[in-house]
Amino acid sequence: MGILSASVSVAKNEQERDALQGWYWYDWANQAFALTVLTVVVPALTASMYNTATGTQSGDSFYALVLGLSSLFVALVSPVLGAIADRIEIKRKILWAYTIVGVIFTAMMGLAPFLGEGTNYMFLAVCLVIGNIGFAGGNVIYYAFMPYLAEKEDVDHVSSWGYAYGFMGGSSILIVHLGLGLTLGFTPTILAFIFVTSALWWLGWGYQLFLKTPEPKLPSPKEYESSMEAVKDGFREVANTFREIKKYKSLSIFLVSYLLFFDGVNTIGGMAAAYGESVLRLSTTMNFVLLLMVNIVAIPMTIIGGKAARRFGTKEVLTGALIVYCVVAILAVGFAPLDLNDDHERYDFQYDWDEADDAYELTTLYDRGVDAWVSDSGEGDAKFRDAFMEFLQDDSGDERSSLPIDEATVLASRMMGELDHRFSFSFNGGDLDGERSVGIIHPTMIGDGELSWWPETLRDNLWEPLGFGVNLQWIMLGTMVGIVMGTVGAQARSMMVMLTPRTKAAEFFGFFGFIGKAAAFIGPII
Structure with missing residues (x-):
């Protein structure tokens, strides 16, 4: 059975197969932004531009602030837009608006490498904030399609394949970008090409959803005389949901736990490239290669995670994946470049x-x-x-x-x-x-902070005896992340679908988005 056939095997007819494929292709599409732009290029580029402009090593902290601000906006508007989308058949229109915003500002990032020192990182930061609003806000609505595309017993399958499509799509365009960078160098022209092609990839492949996936039908859609009336009703419904949340005890517990674990997951993924560039002083090529490898590893492991969830249970598989993340986080605190010595x-x-x-x-x-x-x-x-x-x-x-x-x-x-x-x-x-x-502020100088004993201990007793320079440390932990990264996201999304009434899908996924973006704000800021 081919990949396309396997991914839509739960569909009962051709119309359902087309709808599922269109939904999968959107994940394939926007991962050009999630992987190339948001994970690989922009964190390292922003940190590098900031460090060069200011003469400091705090570019990763500046990037964290920028990422947090964009996530905060999405967190605030997602529940209201979700509530509106559950009352009007408007999910596709909202998703299209978010997509266009994201595509335009992704392409505009290509101007940043040509701007002067000081201006470049600020322009890139503004484009990132707005582009990430398009990406993250669109994902909230995109997730809300899933309850209408699969029965609850099939959500592990659909969610896992959606993530797998995303990793495949993101990795495909990243391979092209890496090849260009290795061949021609990561010059301003090549960086501009990377941003523009990422935007076109998102738009072109993402359009398949709007061609194939119909607007979910609501049992009793409402009509409003004005947009303002719809917004007011959205706020009222969000307030009602907050008051009635005790009716959904299991969902409430899950959302709180999601805030806690996704805070860590999001921070590890979102800050990796900036941390590698600014703190560990890794090369751009090394960041590209590692994050590409992580996503390639994640493709089969996400599908395997989905199969495991159907056999052993969604919660059990999610818990196991989070344990691996905890191990990664503890080891990552101990990242330590080996002394330069005679190298x-x-x-x-x-x-x-x-x-x-x-x-x-x-x-x-x-x-x-x-x-x-x-x-x-x-x-x-x-x-x-x-x-x-x-x-x-x-x-x-x-x-x-x-x-x-x-x-x-x-x-x-x-x-x-x-x-x-x-x-x-x-x-x-x-x-x-x-x-x-x-120099005394060089990355190999660990310093005397409260946690400095941990990287010093690992460097003296693990990394140096094994001959593991920071590149090998990066690769080892990156591979561990790749094994469980897709499983965490896919099974968390599956849990959300299982606990959510279909008639409140967009609204509750708005809260899901709110929690996720609140975590995306809190983690990097901390």
Whole structure:
């Protein structure tokens, strides 16, 4: 049985098969935003732009704030829109509006790499806030279709296949983007192409839902004389639901637990790339490869999770997957780059002796160049600029590709005394061979915080004995996430369908969205 046939095997006729396929294709479509944009590119790009503009290491915190604000908006409006969608046959129209907003602002992100330092990350942040509103708000309505597409005994199957389609679609376009980046480099033009094609992928494949999946029929739709009247009725119904929530005890307990566990799940997924870029200083390519691998692993594991849920129970499978997430979270707190030591190519500014030119040639980490690492005006890099920029740039601001031996000797001496910065230097060959320096704010300097003992313990007793650099740590834990990531999302969605009256599907999924986005706000902000 092929993938398409297996995914719609619960459908009873051709009309139901078409409706299910259209619904699946929307998951395939918007995962271009969820994976390439929201998980891989924007977190790392925003953090990098912010760090370069400010001269700090707090780009991941800035990204968390931006992501949290967009999630807060969706959390506030989702229950009301859901209540309206349960009274008017308007789900497709709301989803279409959210889709168009998301597509437009995803494409507009392509302008950010061409803007100047300071402006670029702010523009990207604004586009992210609005684009994520389109994505996350649309998902709330999209989920509300599911009770009309499957009987309750089939929701594990449908939910799991929906997630699997999403992982397949997101991975397919990410492979194209990764190939371009590895071949041509992640230049501003390539980044713009990535954003625009992600938007077109979302729009093109997502349109299948609007062609094939009909508007769910309501038993007694209401008519309103104006949009304002519908909004007021939506607020009233949300208030009534809050008052009557005690009638749905199991659902209430589930929503509270969902807030708690999804807070962790969402934070791990949403912040991974920004944390890898800003704190662990991973390369863009490494982030792409890892997150692609995670999603490829998640495709079969999500389907297996759905089959396991039908055999052992949705709650039991969800619980097992969450236990794995807990293990991942505990180990992730212990991420620790190994000491640089003699690994010359891991240093930010690498000087190699060139016998022919009688000078030291400069190479920067990941070949990003000095401008991409050091802020032009940010306060965080002020001391570093004062001490070292004369060696890295000439008077016109162009990068100095080499240093004669006399200047290199001065740099080697100065870098040993000026350590209040976030960078590292290394000399290889020539008279200065083996001269190295690491700033006290460099990622390998764990610090003396309350939890610093944990990464130090893991680095000394696990990562270093195994030879696990931060890339291997990243891959190992990423694989563990991939095994259970889709299962958590799919089975949580299945539980919601099982506990929700069909006539209140959109409204209750509005609350589901509210809880999810509240978690998406709380986790990154913390």
